Amino acid sequence: MSQSFSYNTNSFNTINAADHRPNILAWLSPLEPRLRHQDIQESRMEDIGEWLLQTEEFRNWCAGSGGDESDSTVLFCRGDPGAGKTYIR
């Protein structure tokens, strides 16, 4: 009896959560960075900056799993002041 009750409760919760999925996601944050990403992606010139993806720093950061103490968990890309948005494009 108790097993059947628990099953019903779970299935009810699952359906409920699935119905509310868009509302729950909107509740987490109103921001939509996907749109900004799309804009930037479209205006970006092909091949420029590709070298960064080939650097050892990027590859190690990307492949590291956190198990090794020497792994870098954070990769910081420092843009020099002259390389900013103001001057270019």
Place this chain on the structure above:
Amino acid sequence: MLTSCDVSSLVIDRLCDQAGGQDVAVACFYFDFAAQKEHSPTSVLGVLLKQVVGGLDEVPGEIVKAYENQKKVLGGRGPRLSDIVGMLQTTTSEKRTFICIDALDECVAGHQVKLLGSLSQILQKSPGTRIFVTGRPHVETEVKRRLAGRVTSVSVTPRRDDIISYLRAKLNEDIIPDAMDSSLEADILKKIPDDISEMCVWPPTLGRLR
């Protein structure tokens, strides 16, 4: 030509391409001076969580419960920062996650401290998570201090190849191509990258080319 957001979008696209088919989550956020007010730590971390959860088959029970509880009060209260951090700690521990933050220097200083503190809490619980940050040099110290060690930094300045690719693309867009002959084009592709490398003040020069 090579802005921080270009670098971020390049990295995000590469991570998304690699993630395809694998059990990996990629979440990103681009800061912007023009929208500093809306970019509070709660909304920024909330949107990172939203992207991670958006990739899951089901919304985790913990999040459904928090949503239902908050919905009942004040006509629907938003999630709290501590709750979001807790939920991110759980979700990122269960799935390999890449978090990308663009232009951290464009985030209000007070918010920056809170954001980095929260990211540090996430890393403590979920050491497999990888964080990518771009920003001007002055925020580097803060990133290193708040995210306690294990930070690698790379300087992003355009390379000679970048300058040549940029020039080629601009020459291709020329609306009066007849005014250009091959020797002038070859000159441009040689001299400008040479001069820029010597001067190291390339952005204004390229700006005038437009």
